[in-house]
Amino acid sequence: MKIIRTYKLICFIIIILISKSCVEPFDIKTLTFENALVIEATITNEFKLQEINLSRTFRLEEEIPLFETNADVNITDDSHNVYNFHETSPGKYVSVAAFSAQPNIDYQLLITTSDGKSYSSQPTKLTNITKIDNVYALKEVDDLGVENISIFVDSFDPTGKSKYYRYEYEETYKIVAPKWNASDLIVIPSGSSYRIESVPKTKEERTCYRTAYSNAILQIQTNGLSHDNVSKFPIRVLTRENTEISYRYSIVVKQYVQSLDAYTYYKTLNKLSGSESVFSQNQPGFFNGNVFSVDDPNEKVVGFFELSSVATSQRMFFNFQDFFPNEPLPPYFSKCENLEPPNGTTDGSPTELMLFILSGIGKYYMPNPNYPDPLDLNAGPYLFVTRECGDCTALGSNLKPDFWIE
Numbered sequence: 001m002k003i004i005r006t007y008k009l010i011c012f013i014i015i016i017l018i019s020k021s022c023v024e025p026f027d028i029k030t031l032t033f034e035n036a037l038v039i040e041a042t043i044t045n046e047f048k049l050q051e052i053n054l055s056r057t058f059r060l061e062e063e064i065p066l067f068e069t070n071a072d073v074n075i076t077d078d079s080h081n082v083y084n085f086h087e088t089s090p091g092k093y094v095s096v097a098a099f100s101a102q103p104n105i106d107y108q109l110l111i112t113t114s115d116g117k118s119y120s121s122q123p124t125k126l127t128n129i130t131k132i133d134n135v136y137a138l139k140e141v142d143d144l145g146v147e148n149i150s151i152f153v154d155s156f157d158p159t160g161k162s163k164y165y166r167y168e169y170e171e172t173y174k175i176v177a178p179k180w181n182a183s184d185l186i187v188i189p190s191g192s193s194y195r196i197e198s199v200p201k202t203k204e205e206r207t208c209y210r211t212a213y214s215n216a217i218l219q220i221q222t223n224g225l226s227h228d229n230v231s232k233f234p235i236r237v238l239t240r241e242n243t244e245i246s247y248r249y250s251i252v253v254k255q256y257v258q259s260l261d262a263y264t265y266y267k268t269l270n271k272l273s274g275s276e277s278v279f280s281q282n283q284p285g286f287f288n289g290n291v292f293s294v295d296d297p298n299e300k301v302v303g304f305f306e307l308s309s310v311a312t313s314q315r316m317f318f319n320f321q322d323f324f325p326n327e328p329l330p331p332y333f334s335k336c337e338n339l340e341p342p343n344g345t346t347d348g349s350p351t352e353l354m355l356f357i358l359s360g361i362g363k364y365y366m367p368n369p370n371y372p373d374p375l376d377l378n379a380g381p382y383l384f385v386t387r388e389c390g391d392c393t394a395l396g397s398n399l400k401p402d403f404w405i406e
Helices: 260-273 352-359
Strands: 037-044 051-056 072-077 082-089 092-095 106-112 118-121 132-141 147-156 164-176 183-190 193-200 207-213 218-221 229-239 248-257 291-293 301-312 316-319 362-367 382-386
Touching: 037 106, 037 118, 132 248, 132 316, 147 164, 147 248, 164 229, 164 260, 183 352, 183 362, 193 352, 218 229, 218 260, 229 248, 260 301, 291 301
Parallel strands: 037 301
Antiparallel strands: 037 051, 051 092, 072 082, 072 106, 082 092, 106 118, 118 291, 132 147, 147 229, 164 207, 164 218, 164 248, 183 193, 248 301, 248 316, 362 382
């Protein structure tokens, strides 16, 4: 799961008032800091290399998480099949062979850390498989009068068995550098001195593509409704001023059908973290998942072993002009103000302007139309901009994705 980032535990008492409902909350406990194992494991019905991430809790004053390395990780099922995992990068364990979780089979996660401690999950079954019916975008105006593009999802399980849903999305959008020039300026030796020369660009720097992933817990449940029907559930809201929708925008949505326990765990986690990150850096307390220490029942373990069916939507595209025809584009990622490095004097060594070009700090935009400027003797003959304004590869990839449709 791409939305997991880092983990911190804040040490203070949490009091939660538990109301009577169909969703049973997990046990919430007081925690002073403890070095606990953190497990991120969502196994799906997708035939792929499955992934499990292991790390340790760390204190607020620490900058980065401590990954749990050199662990022995595998999953077993009730038919005695064993699915082995190997560590591909610190704390990241990937199945040796691709596999998919199958219905009506119990799966169990088993971990042995490098110091010999053993951990296990409760046996878990794959949830019901339910497809996404529709993903669509609508133009809306919020209570403050702000125009938005809202992305919604519809889903329906005629069997009424799914009930608990979690969503993730992957968005890709086009970036066009607003002050791009087809040429670059380079500094080359010329006899005993140097000179500036204009040369054609050798790579695409005007149009790029950037992909981002959801990092929020997006959940809904239909328990208690007459039908197991998800209707117009909001996945993403983009204001008219979002740079991401300036040209062409694309989104694909994944729907995870969760068990009641998994739904409750993530719902509680979301409520406690108050953050868009699943396991927040400001995690206020500890609550049990479904993974435990085999050796010490009192040892705290953070995380959840989830078996979840996944359905992926068709990729949706739209252009800014589809919703805001003939309107000015949203503001760019930065202001893109012009830079005017001075030419400087020369004694055979590179001038100030040449040193600026060699530094790569800015990208050439155009000749300075005001040069020479009697009111600004420091202004040079060329205008530059910061890299992201003249070179889109500062923000994204210049390789068009295989799925991209204009």
